[in-house]
Amino acid sequence: ERSLHDALCVIRCLVKERALIAGGGAAEIEASRTLLKEANSLSGAEQLCLAEFAKALEVIPTTLAENAGLNPIEIVTDLRNKHENGEREAGISVRRSGATNTYSEHVLQPVLVNTSAITLGAETVKSILRIDDIAISR
Incomplete structure (x- = not known):
């Protein structure tokens, strides 16, 4: 029942925005790498x-690697290295038991899943910071 629900949610995401990206943590590692480069050009609290x-x-x-029974430290380090060397679609593949080009392995996910998760996470942090700011001012 849950698998059917998940499949329907994927279809709904694809209807809303018809775009797929490499899965297996590839997008997250690439975004992390890009943000770290940007952070190094800043200073103070922004950095x-x-x-x-x-x-x-x-x-x-890291969680995907753990759930696949792989060593998360080795896998994430390998992913970072691959992304630094231009392999932007390198992610975790359970079939290959490691880091590989997930796009060519057909390990894909709707882009809306990532954008929704990041937006929700950022909004949650902003709400927590507002609550913390109110508590401090009292």
């Missing part, structure tokens, strides 16, 4: 915030 956001994105491939 720290961007770097922490980039680190938070790596939780997704």
Whole structure:
């Protein structure tokens, strides 16, 4: 029942926005790498915030590796190296038991899943910071 529900949600996402991206944590590692580069060009609180956001994105491939029974430290390090060398579609493939080009392996996901997750996460953090700001001002 849950698998059917998940499949219907994927179809709904594709109807809303007809775009697929490489799955298996490929998008998250690439976004993290890009944000870390940008963070290094900044200073102060902005640099720290961007770097922490980039680190938070790596939780997704780390969790995927753990759930696949792989060594998450080795896998995420391998993914970082592959992305640094221009392999932007490198992600985790359970079939290959490691990091590979997930796009050519047909490990894909709707882009709307990622944009929704990142937007929801950022909105949640903003809400928590507002609550914290109100509590401090009292």
